[in-house]
Amino acid sequence: MSNLNELFRKRIGLSSSIPVTFASLNTILELTAATIPFENLCTLSGDPNGLNEGHLVEKIIERNEGGLCYDLNGILYLFLKENGLDVQLVRGSVYVPDLKGFSPTGRTHAAILLNDDGKRYLVDTGFGGNLPLRPVPMDGTEITSPSGEFRVKKEASEFGDYFLEMKLKYKDPDWKIGYAFDSREPVENIRDLSEMKKTITTHPHSPFNKKPLLTRVTSDGSMVLTETSFTSWTEAGVKKEEIDPKRFKELAKEFYNIEVK
Template sequence: MDAKKYLQRIKVSADRNLDLEYLAKLQSGHMLNIPFENLDVTRKTPIRLNTDFFSEKILERGRGGFCYELNGLFQLLLSELGFQSRLISCTVKKPDGWAREDSHAAILVYLHQLPYLVDVGFGDSVRQPLPLTGEEKTDVSGTYRIKATAEGKFDLQRFEDGKWKILYRFSDRPVQLDDFHDACLFNQTSPESHFTHGDLATIATKDGRITLSGLTVTKSEESRKNKFELSVGKKKIFFSGNLT
């Protein structure tokens, strides 16, 4: 992987200070410049768990990806820069229960032996490293914390409507990219996977987020949301509104 090209893509300069501030800058830069998207899934283009494949797609072709691609490549960058990092598996909490177990990939980064959750592949979520201590962190997307469970795992939580909502559950056990083979195949092919139900592309902005879902574009800024419908012609797709 070309770390220099990666840093150029996320608009972050190289830095020898491998501290929390630089880690946060890397995470924010990634989320502001590389989209989360499932366009290969809906077009039935196979996604292989291979960082060379991820690098060619994201760095050479300027694409985005979903969690295995984004966090898989970002963890490799962190390791090449000198951070102590490893992939972990997570189970996403849905409104009606839990998603497939251990089917989401995220990252733990250790700074002075203290672990921080870093995730650039979960769409609209925390934009800064989050310690596993329960400390609350707030950014433009919300207020977050990590709560330890009685079973020795951890819950990523966001404060919504006056209460803490679980986004996903994880353990600090290290995993390899290949460990997600079955989950990656499931998320590309199963009708139970929400990635197979239509196009999704979303990217963070300084003040919010822009999301394409099907033919609907949503631009969020702080507490405001504007929606625009796309109309499909023979060869072109047109906005029916103005994103500015």
């Protein structure tokens, strides 16, 4: 096993004695979501680095940062592949309810497809507060996880041949579209996601290049930190705190283990 295997296990708190198999994916996805936040601080600084294994290890493991979909699913993909799982990266486009359509940034969501025992699954640890925390079967079977209910629907769109649909715990009374994705055009190399990163960093309609956003999903809910508020969703309900810059830095450290300069 490579250094990445050891480093990623240490980062998420996964024992070296636990084999990486389909059976252990639930644990791996929960640990990854709880320890590596979805955040855009590097994007705000205009990070020019292309995507590759060295950059992701430096960013997420050595600097103890989080990242966006291409960072988080990128390093998880490398870890799963290193451990012998049959995985591919795919591109998708996020549905934006306020726009009643898909993101103007196009196919700027990266996710993972997993083949196991003749079946295909969607795996995603880079979708903000909407993480399934489980592999989602591609055959339409609905799954339930600590964060809600999820399913993959086969349906053609301009952005692919499938949709991820979800009903988030504590948030959604009905099913809604998460994103469309294309299973027919897998990404051959993680470096090929660099253009996606460039678009998210520079596009005028990118939701991630304007204001800080930090998100974490845990087994008992989710939390979102912006420069003006800290919101959490748990069984007890929604709790929102209005904050100032000093409090923002304190919360980033306390709940996301990130030092904000």
